[in-house]
Amino acid sequence: MADHQLSTDDVRRLYDQHGPALVLYASLFVADGGAAEDVVHGVFLKLLRGKQIVPDAPAAYLYRAVRNAALNTRRDRSRDAPLPDQDIWFTHRERDREAAFALQQALRELPDEQREVVVMRIWGGMTLEEVAEATDAPLNTAASRYRYGLAKLRERLKP
Amino acid sequence: MNGDEEKFQEFLRGFEPRRPRPLPLATGIWHDWRRLAAAAVIVLATGASLQLGYRGPLTKHAGEHPASGQNPSGAVKVLPRMSSAAMTRAVLEGSDRFDAQMNDIAARTLPRFNHTDSSLRALAKE
Numbered sequence: 670m671a672d673h674q675l676s677t678d679d680v681r682r683l684y685d686q687h688g689p690a691l692v693l694y695a696s697l698f699v700a701d702g703g704a705a706e707d708v709v710h711g712v713f714l715k716l717l718r719g720k721q722i723v724p725d726a727p728a729a730y731l732y733r734a735v736r737n738a739a740l741n742t743r744r745d746r747s748r749d750a751p752l753p754d755q756d757i758w759f760t761h762r763e764r765d766r767e768a769a770f771a772l773q774q775a776l777r778e779l780p781d782e783q784r785e786v787v788v789m790r791i792w793g794g795m796t797l798e799e800v801a802e803a804t805d806a807p808l809n810t811a812a813s814r815y816r817y818g819l820a821k822l823r824e825r826l827k828p
Numbered sequence: 829m830n831g832d833e834e835k836f837q838e839f840l841r842g843f844e845p846r847r848p849r850p851l852p853l854a855t856g857i858w859h860d861w862r863r864l865a866a867a868a869v870i871v872l873a874t875g876a877s878l879q880l881g882y883r884g885p886l887t888k889h890a891g892e893h894p895a896s897g898q899n900p901s902g903a904v905k906v907l908p909r910m911s912s913a914a915m916t917r918a919v920l921e922g923s924d925r926f927d928a929q930m931n932d933i934a935a936r937t938l939p940r941f942n943h944t945d946s947s948l949r950a951l952a953k954e
């Protein structure tokens with residue numbers, strides 16, 4: 670796989686394509702939506718400054734970078750009192766805020782490793798191979814985490 | 829994967845992560861200290877050259893410029909420097925100010941041969 674630096678337009682395109690799902694992904698690690706956006710912006714600003722070499726298929730790289738940055742932020746702020754999380758992660762096509770909030774709660778209750786796989790696969794549009802690469806897990810492990818996570822979500826969102 | 833799972837995944841995709849604020853692209857560019865430093869050097873160099881080009885006291889000692897008219901105090905009156913636009917306007921208007929300005933500049937910048945130790949004067953004698 671060839672590595673290369675990205676132009677400003679490349680970075681902008683990647684942000685448009687992956688930004689929303691990456692902010693959602695960062696929200697799994699940090700206390701509030703503002704911090705999650707800051708984490709994602711930090712990763713993309715490094716790309717803009719040409720300081721990072723990015724592989725041809727950058728999705729797994731981006732999720733790994735956001736995860737590392739989010740964990741650093743969480744560690745740096747660990748002594749701060751956690752704020753009550755009032756952020757809304759999702760919008761629903763039919764403006765069903767209640768359903769969006771229920772999904773957010775259900776996602777919160779998933780184990781970390783299942784939750785991140787579900788987010789990458791459903792909202793990041795990644796293949797299971799990319800998810801496995803991003804999470805440093807074998808393909809079978811990533812696939813079973815996805816399956817279990819999906820089943821639990823379905824159970825919790827049952828009407 | 830069965831049909832129910834497919835449907836459930838579609839249901840989940842009906843929820844969209846909220847769009848984050850736009851990427852601050854300008855910030856990324858301005859954080860590049862090398863570009864900032866290069867811009868600063870260019871600005872400083874341009875400023876310095878402009879200042880040197882326009883610098884000059886309004887009066888100079890007569891000994892330095894004997895070609896200009898002298899006053900009793902030994903200082904030579906030097907006309908205020910006109911801008912290019914003002915000089916162009918003076919030419920178009922046929923004003924005497926243009927000739928006066930050119931004479932003044934010539935007296936201060938061209939080599940003189942009326943000075944006792946002027947090389948042009950020495951050459952003219954030969």
